[in-house]
Amino acid sequence: MKKYVVCLSLSFSCFLPSLVAQQVNGISLFPNDSASKPGFWQSKAVRISAVPVGLFAASALTWGERKEIRKFRNRYIPSFRHHYDDYMQYVPAVAVFGLNAAGIKGKHTVKRALVSYAFSAIIMGTTVNTIKYSAKVERPSGDERNSFPSGHTANSFMNATFLHKEYGQYRHPLYGVAGYTMATATAIGRQLNNRHWISDVLAGAGIGILSTELGYLIADKVFKDKGNHPPLRDNPYPINKKPSFLEMRIGFATATSGDLTKKSSDIHAIRGFNMGLEGAWFFHKNIGIGGEFAFTSFPVNDDHLAFSDPDIPTLTDGHYTQPMGIRYLHLGPFFSLPLPNNWFITGKINAGSSLGADGNVILQIKEDYEEFFRTNELPYLRYKPEATFSWSAGAGLQKRIARNLGLKVYASYFDSDHDFSIDQLTEIDLDGKYTYQHVGTERVKFDHFAFGVGLTAFIW
Structure with a gap:
């Protein structure tokens, strides 16, 4: 990661x-x-x-x-x-x-x-x-x-x-x-x-x-005109050429359902962010082949998460779950439809793999017990997502504002469901080493929409 x-x-x-x-x-x-x-x-x-x-x-x-x-x-x-x-x-x-x-x-x-x-x-x-x-x-x-x-x-x-x-x-x-x-x-x-x-x-x-x-x-x-070296070559403004490109985008993400798991009372997705890089080589002015590398992260509301150990409320002032993040590596066709005045409608349909980041549910230890645990935060539950197949589709409205520069507003949909392996802390030895035990697997839905802006560099 x-x-x-x-x-x-x-x-x-x-x-x-x-x-x-x-x-x-x-x-x-x-x-x-x-x-x-x-x-x-x-x-x-x-x-x-x-x-x-x-x-x-x-x-x-x-x-x-x-x-x-x-x-x-x-x-x-x-x-x-x-x-x-x-x-x-x-x-x-x-x-x-x-x-x-x-x-x-x-x-x-x-x-x-x-x-x-x-x-x-x-x-x-x-x-x-x-x-x-x-x-x-x-x-x-x-x-x-x-x-x-x-x-x-x-x-x-x-x-x-x-x-x-x-x-x-x-x-x-x-x-x-x-x-x-x-x-x-x-x-x-x-x-x-x-x-x-x-x-x-x-x-x-x-x-x-x-x-x-x-x-x-x-x-x-x-x-004024002094101190300029003569031009090396002509470089006219491209008209109706194949719009191969590289693009960086950033925006926000919203899950199709607020409940990331079937245990709807435990974990809820909060609106997150999406960012990525994509590019395509166009063999025709309307159609190209390319890929995207994207990352989406969802902060988590776990206020109603229940623990099996009844002593936890005595030892802690609360807990929080680290954000759940997924990276996407996709390939597929890209589309571009030129409009008057250097406007474009863009689209894509990609598929590939997605992989999540490991994370923890962390207990915030009360001051009275910090010396005993030798920390003020304790990773009590650990989650490990499995890689899975995923796909995405998107559309955008783009304006070319310079020879090689475009601005875009985009909307994308990402579809991926991951099996999360859940481990629970069972022992802390004298050297501070943690021992975990597997307690189950949870299916997490990461289907979401992303909306944002992109900067495009055209490669004519």
Whole structure:
């Protein structure tokens, strides 16, 4: 499960290089637009702010859930201590100047690129520090009150966008892929090292991208047409091509029935969240083949869960059940129906396997008994889900707002039923080792709908 969570998060980097695309080699990406007054979606303001605004919105939406999301880190990777994020944040910017020093020209001369970078850094640094020391949000580690937003993440995404603008838009998209991969790894490292909440890094990423966009906007006003290298090739805006893509999505999940098990008085699903990565190769403009890697987690209301041991109420102040999470790995056909004005209706029908995360029902030990048990929380019941066949279907409404970027609202249905093996704690030895006994199997229905938004990177 550790690998699934980390790999899913790292996959975020695969499509970000296309998010801030506006022009490629000086050629307009919207040749059919009116020269005098471009449409709203083609306006420069939308093109430079769409992704940052989306990240700011995601930061706001996850603010109330940030502690719940942090529980996944504490549950699966509590001892993570690797500070690569302190150094990786600078690599994309170093790469820009290193490539120039090696004679590999970027979109602009070194002088113009340096001025653009300086404006970006000033905007980013001023914004991050002003908010940090005004908001005074406590870090997850509890040692400081300067958590929001993440400065490392803002710096890494500022540098990644710098590399993308100089080389990803000019020479090859893989430069941008590399930069945003390192930026995303930096953001994830800040969370895994328990230095930031998810809302911190989402806001930091938005600030970093927007700072570079504004820095380049100012430099464009200063230099005008000076300092541009000639275009390497034409790259016209694609019309009616096969819409192969990579996409990241996040939203909320609601079970088709609130009762996860037949014991309806014991365990109820609370509205959870859904996130995932999907992609498809289209061999026709309407039909493609692809897959999805998705994860859904349901917090659990177990207020009426009854225990067979009558001494438990005497020993505890209560209990809670860790969220039930399922990962899905599916393959199947994808569909796309182009509409006027760069709108699309999308669909998919996928099937494959699903696997749940192990979890516990944890007793909160009363203070009088903490010394006896040598803990304040005791994993009394343990559940282990079995892998099973699953399928999903979904539809979406998508708007392409740049050459390689689309925004989507989606609705998906996931169908999977899992056998959960239940073990009960029977003994704690002198070394603190737990011994469990199998007490039964419970069928858990994970049929649910997911609704949310997605960011799409088209691969033309």
